Amino acid sequence: MTQRLLRLGLFLLLACQGAVGAPEAEAQSRAAVEQIVFVDQIQIIGNADLSDAVLKAAFDLPIGRPLSREALDEHLRAGKQRLEGLGYFRSIDVALKKGNSRGHYRVVLTVEAERSSYFGMTLVRNDNKDESFRGPLKSQTDTYQAYAGSRNLFSTGLRGEFALLFSKTFSDSEVIDSEQAMPGAAASLYDPSLLDSSWFAGGAAGYFSSKSKTSFNLTELPDGSVESKTKGQFSIFYGVVGRRIGLTTTSVGLSRFLSKFETQSSNPDDTTISYSAPATGLFARFSFSDKTYLTKVEPGSALAIDYNRDTAPHYEAPSTGLTALHTWMFGSTHAVTPTLAGQYDYSFSDDNERALSRTYDYSFKYDYVATPHLTLELGYGEYRVIDKGTETYPNSFPHRRKKFAVYYTSSGFLLSLAFQYGDVGLDREQDQLFLPNSDRFTQ
Amino acid sequence: MMQRLLIAMVLLLAPTGARAAGSCRALASPKLSELGLEDLDVRFAELETHLKKGLSVTLLSEVEAGDRRFAFGCRIFYDLWDEAYMVFPIVGAVEVKERTALVKKLAGLPKACTTVTLPWALKKGEPVDVTTRLNPVTEEQVAKTRKWLAERGIGANGAMAGRAAYAMVDLKQTQSFQRRCDVK
Numbered sequence: 001m002t003q004r005l006l007r008l009g010l011f012l013l014l015a016c017q018g019a020v021g022a023p024e025a026e027a028q029s030r031a032a033v034e035q036i037v038f039v040d041q042i043q044i045i046g047n048a049d050l051s052d053a054v055l056k057a058a059f060d061l062p063i064g065r066p067l068s069r070e071a072l073d074e075h076l077r078a079g080k081q082r083l084e085g086l087g088y089f090r091s092i093d094v095a096l097k098k099g100n101s102r103g104h105y106r107v108v109l110t111v112e113a114e115r116s117s118y119f120g121m122t123l124v125r126n127d128n129k130d131e132s133f134r135g136p137l138k139s140q141t142d143t144y145q146a147y148a149g150s151r152n153l154f155s156t157g158l159r160g161e162f163a164l165l166f167s168k169t170f171s172d173s174e175v176i177d178s179e180q181a182m183p184g185a186a187a188s189l190y191d192p193s194l195l196d197s198s199w200f201a202g203g204a205a206g207y208f209s210s211k212s213k214t215s216f217n218l219t220e221l222p223d224g225s226v227e228s229k230t231k232g233q234f235s236i237f238y239g240v241v242g243r244r245i246g247l248t249t250t251s252v253g254l255s256r257f258l259s260k261f262e263t264q265s266s267n268p269d270d271t272t273i274s275y276s277a278p279a280t281g282l283f284a285r286f287s288f289s290d291k292t293y294l295t296k297v298e299p300g301s302a303l304a305i306d307y308n309r310d311t312a313p314h315y316e317a318p319s320t321g322l323t324a325l326h327t328w329m330f331g332s333t334h335a336v337t338p339t340l341a342g343q344y345d346y347s348f349s350d351d352n353e354r355a356l357s358r359t360y361d362y363s364f365k366y367d368y369v370a371t372p373h374l375t376l377e378l379g380y381g382e383y384r385v386i387d388k389g390t391e392t393y394p395n396s397f398p399h400r401r402k403k404f405a406v407y408y409t410s411s412g413f414l415l416s417l418a419f420q421y422g423d424v425g426l427d428r429e430q431d432q433l434f435l436p437n438s439d440r441f442t443q
Numbered sequence: 444m445m446q447r448l449l450i451a452m453v454l455l456l457a458p459t460g461a462r463a464a465g466s467c468r469a470l471a472s473p474k475l476s477e478l479g480l481e482d483l484d485v486r487f488a489e490l491e492t493h494l495k496k497g498l499s500v501t502l503l504s505e506v507e508a509g510d511r512r513f514a515f516g517c518r519i520f521y522d523l524w525d526e527a528y529m530v531f532p533i534v535g536a537v538e539v540k541e542r543t544a545l546v547k548k549l550a551g552l553p554k555a556c557t558t559v560t561l562p563w564a565l566k567k568g569e570p571v572d573v574t575t576r577l578n579p580v581t582e583e584q585v586a587k588t589r590k591w592l593a594e595r596g597i598g599a600n601g602a603m604a605g606r607a608a609y610a611m612v613d614l615k616q617t618q619s620f621q622r623r624c625d626v627k
Contacts, residue, residue, distance in 0.1 A: 073498065081588050
């Protein structure tokens with residue numbers, strides 16, 4: 001009886017040992033026959049900037065799980081492709097090394113980081129010839145911008161940028177000559193992947209001061225001319241949060257505009273006028289775009305609805321504005337990319353003066369994808385007010401713009417040069433020069 | 444000025460890709476024809492370095508003769524434990540499960556990768572085009588990577604703040620070679 005119990009105990013003990021060791025033994029025998037392998041560890045070399053956890057999450061290789069040799073190979077290839085897509089690394093080398101026992105491996109990732117910091121300059125000259133409500137108008141705007149930023153701020157994965165800006169505008173018409181100088185600074189911070197999710201968030205702030213001088217040569221005036229000087233400053237704050245699902249992006253944001261200006265006139269009858277104009281804006285944007293450079297075609301469209309409420313009266317009553325913007329792009333990453341944009345602005349003031357404008361913008365871009373990066377852009381735009389306008393600005397004439405722009409971008413120091421002619425109405429690049437707007441974040 | 448601009452545009456738009464050269468021989472036969480690729484623009488030393496890292500190499504050739512299509516090639520592994528190469532032939536786009544014998548050293552691409560007996564006969568002078576792809580990526584994998592990158596706003600002109608948007612991310616595409624066979 002005792003012997004039978006001992007035998008049963010020994011049998012159960014061996015059975016338990018067998019049960020515990022069985023999967024490994026089975027996997028090892030399969031490894032020899034069917035090439036089942038295990039990856040026990042990922043070793044990362046050369047990654048000083050990005051957290052290893054972020055890198056491993058992108059590589060997404062199952063650790064300690066049995067894989068066919070073929071599946072491991074596909075995992076390694078796809079993982080490398082995703083790491084390349086991150087844009088953080090100049091080179092990525094993947095290698096398998098022997099692990100602790102046969103069929104077991106460790107993966108060695110050797111990466112060389114792309115420089116995450118960048119700096120550069122943008123110079124834009126804009127010549128304009130147009131019809132104003134008091135005859136032909138010629139104007140010229142020079143904009144200079146110097147910027148520095150990082151795509152991986154303090155190794156956190158955050159993107160930040162600081163820019164110094166200066167613009168100078170001259171305009172000349174039969175009745176009005178003016179010049180304006182506007183220096184400013186702007187900073188932005190952006191998290192492209194909140195907690196490694198598909199959500200993103202960003203914010204920007206800008207401060208600008210402005211000094212302008214305007215001379216009116218009006219025959220209606222007793223002495224024929226009058227000169228006014230305006231100086232002031234304004235600040236803009238901006239925040240956005242959104243999410244990407246597949247190839248679509250949806251975002252909502254809030255902007256706040258604060259300004260304070262003072263105008264002095266040479267006409268002794270006029271007194272100094274001081275005014276401030278805070279305004280609040282809300283926007284919602286939806287866009288679809290495939291920009292991953294995996295396909296030849298890069299279709300995209302965007303719809304934006306902006307709401308602005310200007311709460312402080314200055315020249316006019318407080319006003320409210322609504323803007324709907326839609327953009328269609330269809331082209332190729334290696335050829336001409338036609339872009340078509342339409343914008344509708346509707347604004348009305350509390351004294352019921354209303355204006356509705358419609359802007360069309362067509363452009364053809366050719367991207368020469370190489371280092372340095374060269375973009376040529378030919379554009380045509382039309383801006384037309386289709387309502388009566390306001391009494392102050394009776395916009396009943398069309399504005400047209402022609403644009404020829406060259407953007408040259410080298411790696412390291414980035415230099416953008418653009419020459420534009422007849423620029424009135426919708427101009428995304430021009431907007432971007434002054435403030436990191438939502439397009440920066442969502443496109 | 445306009446003329447110069449047009450010339451510049453034409454030069455920039457001109458196709459820059461060149462067809463890889465290489466020869467191919469095929470024997471006309473009343474039954475089954477044999478086709479062999481020679482001087483493939485593949486530097487075997489580079490492939491060997493890749494293989495010695497434990498990564499596989501796949502070479503897939505698509506044969507097109509009139510409306511007939513056929514694919515063949517091979518997948519090569521280097522086993523770090525056995526320190527030997529394993530070659531799995533691919534015939535008719537299906538990977539043959541049985542490997543060729545373990546080979547300690549390869550002098551060049553194995554014959555299984557470059558030679559095949561076609562399931563049909565070729566006529567003398569018949570045009571035969573062969574496209575060979577090195578480590579081809581499946582459409583499914585491309586779609587998966589595209590979705591992954593798009594959801595994180597990463598990629599060329601991706602959601603990078605400011606001018607960093609110019610950072611080019613051009614995912615490595617499959618290397619391919621095209622040639623026309625001389626059927627003798």
